[in-house]
Amino acid sequence: MIEKPASKAQAITSEVRRRIVDREWRQGDRIPDEAELAVEFGVARATVNKALQLLAEEGLLDRKRRAGTHVTVNPARKTTLTIPIVREQVEGAGMEYSHRVVAQKLSPLPADIAARMALTEGAALIHLRTVHYGDSRPFQVEDRWINPEAAPGAELIDFQRINANEWLVRNFPWLRNDMAFSAENANARDARLLETRQGAALLVLQRTTFNDLGAITSVRLAFHPGYQMLATP
Amino acid sequence: MIEKPASKAQAITSEVRRRIVDREWRQGDRIPDEAELAVEFGVARATVNKALQLLAEEGLLDRKRRAGTHVTVNPARKTTLTIPIVREQVEGAGMEYSHRVVAQKLSPLPADIAARMALTEGAALIHLRTVHYGDSRPFQVEDRWINPEAAPGAELIDFQRINANEWLVRNFPWLRNDMAFSAENANARDARLLETRQGAALLVLQRTTFNDLGAITSVRLAFHPGYQMLATP
DNA sequence: TAGTGGTCTAGACCACATC
DNA sequence: ATGTGGTCTAGACCACTAC
Incomplete structure (x- = not known):
């Protein structure tokens, strides 16, 4: 069963995550910049930006101005914990x-x-x-x-x-x-x-x-x- | 010392959080919709949207189409935990x-x-x-x-x-x-x-x-x- | 069915860090 | 100096659901 992504940004998030997990993009690699990905996926740059920011928060990507976006080398990943009542x-x-x-x-x-x-x-x-x-x-x-x-x-x-x-x-x-x-x-x-x-x-x-x-x-x-x-x- | 917000969206996030903490907006209250807040703060609706989505993820706001945005009644708040190496x-x-x-x-x-x-x-x-x-x-x-x-x-x-x-x-x-x-x-x-x-x-x-x-x-x-x-x- | 948030776009300007 | 991400805008269309 293939998940249907809720939004274009989600779909891009999934696809990028897949490329990292499948090692098409290796740890430390620089990935294409937002403008290129926007063309590839046929969306606006803002949409790519949103998708990549999600992955950066998650710890999978490192993003820096001018230096570009890289796959995190030693990802210290984050989890959310819900404080229960x-x-x-x-x-x-x-x-x-x-x-x-x-x-x-x-x-x-x-x-x-x-x-x-x-x-x-x-x-x-x-x-x-x-x-x-x-x-x-x-x-x-x-x-x-x-x-x-x-x-x-x-x-x-x-x-x-x-x-x-x-x-x-x-x-x-x-x-x-x-x-x-x-x-x-x-x-x-x-x-x-x-x-x-x-x-x-x-x-x-x-x-x-x-x-x-x-x-x-x-x-x-x-x-x-x-x-x-x-x-x- | 007043923190200088990094962005307009951040500034709006802080201001809305302040209004909730100071009980200008009480738990359960409906807050003004995005368009109104955009006018009040003098920004585009997308900017307000981003700010409010942050607070919703944090658990402070409940947002639903048509129903509007409400201050969460019993906030089960979330924290992020960094899995350390x-x-x-x-x-x-x-x-x-x-x-x-x-x-x-x-x-x-x-x-x-x-x-x-x-x-x-x-x-x-x-x-x-x-x-x-x-x-x-x-x-x-x-x-x-x-x-x-x-x-x-x-x-x-x-x-x-x-x-x-x-x-x-x-x-x-x-x-x-x-x-x-x-x-x-x-x-x-x-x-x-x-x-x-x-x-x-x-x-x-x-x-x-x-x-x-x-x-x-x-x-x-x-x-x-x-x-x-x-x-x- | 109408009002609200969700999302996207095209374009723009800016800040920053590397080249 | 310049390429990259960060952010914002104005506008648009859509999806959901309360009314």
């Missing part, structure tokens, strides 16, 4: 979503989180610990700090009723975010909340979001053992 | 890179890997186990299967001399790849090769790449304990 993730897997707030109170900010949020240690932030369930089995534990300066109104919300992430995301779009993946051995609390054994390897996502008022929230998400995060191709 | 990663951290091939031989493919590669169980593939070092401390262990059908010539390569990933990436560009992150407790072999204790939590990246001849390679990369993978914003 827990509820959608759980419900998408055909399970029923629920969550339980284990703790919600104003607390002084510890040093490590303060550094991540670029705030001063000891500042009073909302500290929230939540367990997210799929069909009443623990799916993820969340340890979140919320900065009421950047998210005014957060003090008044009962996050037992409204999922903190959803409330934040709906009310405070962010400008910038830091994100890191790591693996951690479950500590005693993780183990209890995730109903697993201490020491189990957990995939941990640490994320801090900012708007123009500063850090909005910083959260540590620890997934249940065996969880896999898939990159969308 | 081990050597560059190590050298980028100011360490000296080296690697050691622990095993390289033709072996029958186990069932789980066969499923990932869409090949038949028991097929003869090149099986490679490698440890990557930074300043002679273990950085990552690699367990790789290479399909000589899709990567002809691989049988003849001495991967002690040439890093398998670099050889593959230079010679066999891929069309498609599957990728998954997870956390695993170090097994006995992981622990030995990474010079850590058994049971330590390891960040594991499992990746399979394909070209038009089928699966090229499937690899499990286990990073040293404490490793963090950062998403590039």
